[in-house]
Amino acid sequence: MIVTRFAPSPTGLLHLGHAYAAITAYESGDDFLLRIEDIDKGRSRDAFILRIFYDLKWLGLSWDEPTMRQSTRMGAYAEALVNLKARGLVYPCFCTRAEIAAEIARAGEAQHGPDGPLYPGTCRALSREEGLARMAAGESYALRLDVAQAAALTGPLTFTERGLRHAVEPLRFGDIVIARKDMPTSYHLAVVVDDAHQQVSLVTRGEDLLAATHIQRLLQALLKLPEPAYAHHPLVLDENGKKFSKRDGAVSLESLRDAGATPADIRARIGL
Numbered sequence: 637m638i639v640t641r642f643a644p645s646p647t648g649l650l651h652l653g654h655a656y657a658a659i660t661a662y663e664s665g666d667d668f669l670l671r672i673e674d675i676d677k678g679r680s681r682d683a684f685i686l687r688i689f690y691d692l693k694w695l696g697l698s699w700d701e702p703t704m705r706q707s708t709r710m711g712a713y714a715e716a717l718v719n720l721k722a723r724g725l726v727y728p729c730f731c732t733r734a735e736i737a738a739e740i741a742r743a744g745e746a747q748h749g750p751d752g753p754l755y756p757g758t759c760r761a762l763s764r765e766e767g768l769a770r771m772a773a774g775e776s777y778a779l780r781l782d783v784a785q786a787a788a789l790t791g792p793l794t795f796t797e798r799g800l801r802h803a804v805e806p807l808r809f810g811d812i813v814i815a816r817k818d819m820p821t822s823y824h825l826a827v828v829v830d831d832a833h834q835q836v837s838l839v840t841r842g843e844d845l846l847a848a849t850h851i852q853r854l855l856q857a858l859l860k861l862p863e864p865a866y867a868h869h870p871l872v873l874d875e876n877g878k879k880f881s882k883r884d885g886a887v888s889l890e891s892l893r894d895a896g897a898t899p900a901d902i903r904a905r906i907g908l
């Protein structure tokens with residue numbers, strides 16, 4: 637049985653890109669789950685969750701209840717963190733964005749990853765004592781994964797994208813943040829813990845998240861979680877060839893509906 641999921645963040649209204657992702661996930665599996673990725677407390681709004689439910693039902697989708705909300709899963713993320721910490725794979729990072737930028741400028745060049753310049757590893761060099769002292773002094777810190785050490789532990793990994801095996805390049809993102817300064821988890825950690833918990837066997841999502849699969853496979857292997865298959869789909873582009881984004885005020889499904897569009901019109905516009 638193939639289990640798929642749609643995992644929106646309730647930080648805005650759904651648009652055509654979301655409709656494409658949700659319908660694709662719905663039609664790719666036998667069992668379809670909805671997961672609300674609301675760990676970002678500052679940006680998530682309950683009102684958007686209700687509107688997401690409404691839009692998806694309007695599109696004709698149904699999912700297994702209860703709908704999981706990541707904000708209720710902090711205990712599970714904490715458990716995963718304890719596991720990584722116990723193996724010495726995580727270190728505290730006290731750097732501010734400005735300090736990271738200054739360090740990169742000082743070095744004259746930076747390695748670039750899918751999300752921009754890689755973290756230069758400043759705090760990896762801190763001694764355990766120094767780290768503990770700064771924590772005790774109340775300095776705020778994030779936790780980062782020592783990716784080189786983690787990759788040495790797992791050995792070479794692969795992931796399956798539409799039936800083809802690809803080599804995982806775990807160093808592509810550098811030492812990722814695994815727990816943020818303001819949140820005891822991160823996107824990557826929460827996604828792998830929840831996909832395993834919900835027994836998602838096929839992850840369908842936009843190709844903008846293909847690169848994330850490299851680091852997510854590493855986390856799955858470290859945490860001994862089952863490996864789902866992946867199928868990344870093309871992004872829906874607007875008339876200027878740009879991807880739909882909440883930030884750019886992309887036309888929402890709600891406003892298209894209010895203007896008279898039917899679910900069939902939505903499918904026609906995104907070619908599904």
Ligand code: GLU
Pocket residue numbers: 643644645673827840841845
């Ligand atoms: N919550 C993520 C987003 O809204 C999707 C996460 C995923 O599919 O892995 O972009």
